[in-house]
Amino acid sequence: MVAERDIDDLPKNAANYTALTPLWFLERAAVVHPTRKSVVHGSLHYTWHQTYQRCRRLASALNNHSIGLGTTVSIIAPNIPALYEAHFGVPMAGAVLNTVNVRLNASTIAFLLDHSSSVVVMVDQEFFTLVEEALKIWAEKSKGHYKPPLLIVIGDESLDPNGLKYALGTGAVEYEKFLETGDPEYAWQPPADEWQSIALGYTSGTTASPKGVVLHHRGAYLMSLSGGLIWEMKEGAIYLWTLPMFHCNGWCYTWALAALCGTNICLRQVTAKAVYSAIHKYAVTHFCAAPVVLNTIVNAPPDETILPLPHVVHVMTAGAAPPPPVLFAMSQRGFKVTHTYGLSETYGPSTVCAWKPEWDSLPPVTQARLNARQGVRYIGLEGLDVLNPQTMEPVPADGKTVGEIMMRGNLVMKGYLKNPKVSVVARPDEKWGESPCAFVTLKPGVDKSDEMRVAEDIMKFCRAKMPAYWVPKSVLFGPLPKTATGKIQKHLLRAKAKELGPVKVMSKL
């Protein structure tokens, strides 16, 4: 019966097998749409041909410094072209890209640079002194073992030129000068193995200290395609960078935009005005944002709001459960919100609240409530369950029973860097308060003297809408502690509630 296996007796060869890597997307975009705009940042406009050349220059220049396979290049920058280019240029050199959250403090950055053994640090001029401080801490802590990384500073004409001058004075290399040392026709090679690492990102640590999430070329490729399909993105999409690219590589839309031959609109600072302006100026079709950003958009004052929108704008949100009123307000303004859920360990969002056509005819408030649910798995995530972590049995899908979300498949990270234990991917579903305590931030313009009335209203509203045991027994006012990516740090709230006790008790239950 050996002959029957002829059907499988056809091995891989160079013509029919190559490692899956998102790097091909860039090469393809440069061939298919060489003159289309790839990256726009203020007055800077690049085409796909140019972006491909710049990325090859970066890869080549890194290789000239013996930076390649097995090394890590860190970058600390907001959403600027260099950060986009690093997503291709660094892995084209064979190296791994570590995108660092710009809102971290110097000592945390020092920890990350050390932990990731970074041999190059690229830094936007705005964050240069922060990184300078981090390098000092790293050197001090490492004592004799410290080997200074190659420091590349990225200038920006819209910022104070003295900042760049200062950086260059310390011996940092300017990014544009560094690119000039590279070959724009550099013959990069795809990874020999698609399991090779492409990116490293540290979790913001809602539950513990930062962990280095390692992603591979295969997963980045698959997530790029999945993310495009899930969101029904069209070829040539115009994507606004409100979500930081340093956050799970911009949920892989960095690479996906090249797959779609779309256009990246950069944004150094996210304000409602900047978002509305970009939508009108560049005909933005898509952006991603944490619910807190949606909140900013819908509550922007009239002089920062430009409505009506010129067309439906697609918004993907994730990171925390978006409140239905915010979803409702977004839809009233012409945004179509797709609600997803995920984590750094799954290349960003990997479950989606799949909109059902039968919802189209429901009242908008009901639609918003349904759209707040966390949904089903992406294509590419082959397993998703909510299990009891003791018994590993599925919990009833009754909207009440708490379980742990378990994910399995090709959109799951390689593991944590230098931390092989932690590798099973599971994350507790956060348990909402047993003795409820509401935390409230007043909108700008609401007087502090209104707190008592607001608290009364909240209690009244809750009593009308919720089972008794859900109604908060206390209301605390003040800013909500959040992680750099906008997730509310509930453990800090819990600590605060415990520590201070109820400030204004409304126990009329």
Next chain:
Amino acid sequence: MVAERDIDDLPKNAANYTALTPLWFLERAAVVHPTRKSVVHGSLHYTWHQTYQRCRRLASALNNHSIGLGTTVSIIAPNIPALYEAHFGVPMAGAVLNTVNVRLNASTIAFLLDHSSSVVVMVDQEFFTLVEEALKIWAEKSKGHYKPPLLIVIGDESLDPNGLKYALGTGAVEYEKFLETGDPEYAWQPPADEWQSIALGYTSGTTASPKGVVLHHRGAYLMSLSGGLIWEMKEGAIYLWTLPMFHCNGWCYTWALAALCGTNICLRQVTAKAVYSAIHKYAVTHFCAAPVVLNTIVNAPPDETILPLPHVVHVMTAGAAPPPPVLFAMSQRGFKVTHTYGLSETYGPSTVCAWKPEWDSLPPVTQARLNARQGVRYIGLEGLDVLNPQTMEPVPADGKTVGEIMMRGNLVMKGYLKNPKVSVVARPDEKWGESPCAFVTLKPGVDKSDEMRVAEDIMKFCRAKMPAYWVPKSVLFGPLPKTATGKIQKHLLRAKAKELGPVKVMSKL
């Protein structure tokens, strides 16, 4: 420096790696949209939950007959639900699906069944006697070595019940009865290796005798995602099966429709009336068709044409270069045509004439001309070149120089079954006549006595539009010899021209 390789020191495990296979799409569709219609065929309507159960039954029933890894299941059927189900049920059993062109003759089918070592033959009742004849030929040619395959007949209530009765009388098993022997909750396993073969399809042989193209799970998965993205298909697309599923697995849209949780509308026979009716009845959003089918659609008599369309209908065409006038007529009727090119060896179309936004404002005739070009590579096809086959150097992209199309990447087949020599994938770009001779088929209703006038008109038209050396020196009337998939068999035309000489010479040049 060993420590620096920590970044790659994270091996695959069961949580983060699974073989890429389109089979997951079906499981996901059943979870995400269990009650959505999956497959519609006349009065038969299945949901994704039902389709998943039926496919698991098929896999289970096959396994019960010891049919699994390394075996081939052949199916001869038009676009009916069983053919769709076989695309999942057969590989779920671990076996390879061989979809056979229903327009082949008995002796060719006998050759394919023998060459593919088919252990099961599934056949639609309409084609039962054809297969019966093929099995007879196979048995005769194999002499003592013939081992009859398991014969499964698929009944259809819309056909003569005597046909099914006859088949059952010969000892064939009825498909629905066979499914009943399988477990609807069967715990299928993905392939251990994504390189495992999923499908086999014989090329129709425009240039030589049929060759068995072997495709793998990885490629089928990637092509499904690429095909969805390239065509901007939305989740829940309503897809009409005009293109035979037996032709390169319906260009992988069989599997892609499960990825999109869409709806498959089956069609036993493709007529203009059936296409227009289905568009209106089921709100069809997409269909694929060879240019000859587009021709039928645009030239249908008024009583078979239902216009205006209820919405834009997306049409993908490939197989032969579509004539610009047909593209123009399609766009005038509200169809949006995407022109692709490919071959069985690349899972179907793998290059696309990428529409450029700047074409939107051009006159429709110019748009049609531009859209007739063969385009750029799909995502997933990592290499595409037109080379001089002697020197292997790229030929100038001047629209004149002839070269060979060379393709490389993850959308290229494993190879040809039992024919390892052939494995480099290249196909000559067909050379259009050096001493031009036009072959013309008159539309139905045009009188034969009009041939002379038509020939005159063609010459006049060509002289006005083309360089002199392109204008045909002779015109031949008669049906065009085509392969079963609608490609014009130019080698037969060349032979005919040589043999008969010009019938009506119009040499006024």
